[in-house]
Amino acid sequence: MDPDWNDDEKLIEALREALASAGEVPSSLVEAGKAAFSWRTIDAELAALTYDSAQDPLDALAIRSESAMLRSLTFASEGWTVEVELTPGAVLGQLDPPEVGTVTARGDGGKLAEAEIDELGFFVLGPPPAVPYRLVCTTRSGTTILTGWITP
DSSP states (O other): OOGGGGOHHHHHHHHHHHHHTTTOOOHHHHHHHHHHHHGGGTTSEEEEEEEEGGGOHHHHHHHHHSSSOOEEEEEEETTEEEEEEEOSSOEEEEEESOOOEEEEEEETTEEEEEEEEOTTSEEEEOSOOSSOBEEEEEETTSOEEEEOOBOO
C-alpha cells in the first residue's frame, strides 16, 4: 500500500481520473459482460419448440380462411409444457402443470413485457412484442422455464 495514500489531493485526483475514464469502456469488456449476463438463466428448464401451427400445412390453410390471424406454439421440457397463442393483440399462454408465477418476454435488449401466471397456469402478455423474444416462466416454487425464440 502506498504510504502517501492518506493524501486527500491524491485521492481526489484518482477519483477524477476514474470518472473521466468511465465513458471509455472497452468493447471486449462490454461483450464479456453481456456473455456473463446470458448465464443468468443457465439453471432454467429449456423448453424446446414441439409444435408451430405456422409449419403445419393444414393449419396454415385453415388460418388463411379465417379473418383473425392466430398462431399456436407448444414448447416442452421435462415435466413442463408451455402452450402459446399469438394473436394480433396479445400473447396468450398456459403453463402445464399449472402453477402461479410470472412470465417475462425477453428480447436481445432485455425485458419487453411481464405478466402474472394465475393459479390455472394462464397468462396474457400484451401487446405482443414486435421483435424476436423468449418467454421466461418463473413459478412460485422456484422453477424457471425458458422457451425457444418466438419470431413475430
